Amino acid sequence: MCIKNYMPFARYSVINAYGDSMQPTIQNGDRLIIEFVNHNVIRDNNIYVFFYDDKIFCKRLVQNIDSIVVISDNPDKNIYPTSAIEKAAMNEIHIIGRIAGLMRKL
Numbered sequence: 001m002c003i004k005n006y007m008p009f010a011r012y013s014v015i016n017a018y019g020d021s022m023q024p025t026i027q028n029g030d031r032l033i034i035e036f037v038n039h040n041v042i043r044d045n046n047i048y049v050f051f052y053d054d055k056i057f058c059k060r061l062v063q064n065i066d067s068i069v070v071i072s073d074n075p076d077k078n079i080y081p082t083s084a085i086e087k088a089a090m091n092e093i094h095i096i097g098r099i100a101g102l103m104r105k106l
Contacts, residue, residue, distance in 0.1 A: 011036040012100065015049070021072040021080045022047070022058060030104050032058065034097035042068065047099040052085065052092060058099070068093060 017030040025047070026032065034049055042048070042063040049058050062069040066087040072080035085093055 013097070014103075017058060017102075021074050022060075023074050025073040026058065026099075026102060027104065030102045032099050033101040033103070035100040036097045037095055040093065040095045042095070043098070049096045049099070051094040051096060056096070 013034050013036065014031050015034060017026050017032050018028060020028055032049070042061050044062050045060060047058065047060050049056065050061070051057075057070070060071040060073060062071065064084075067084040068090060070083045070085060072082070074080045
């Protein structure tokens with residue numbers, strides 16, 4: 001099975017990844033298995049698909065008391081710097097789901 005921590009009562013979907021901001025973890029063209037969530041609870045250092053500022057992102061998230069840290073796995077921090085969503089804007093983030101697995105063409 002390619003789904004990490006599979007939950008039989010959870011809802012899953014598959015989407016295609018585009019871009020290189022999460023390389024090497026997620027590569028352009030990978031199929032991402034999303035476990036849908038109905039809350040905004042973040043388990044630190046997991047990768048999430050979320051809606052913020054009229055855009056959909058796939059990033060690693062870390063929850064702090066007064067911010068949510070948004071991390072790209074791509075090591076080129078000049079192009080993909082770590083950012084934060086501050087407390088005043090934290091209610092504007094909508095977590096769609098957590099990445100539970102991926103499928104990659106060989």
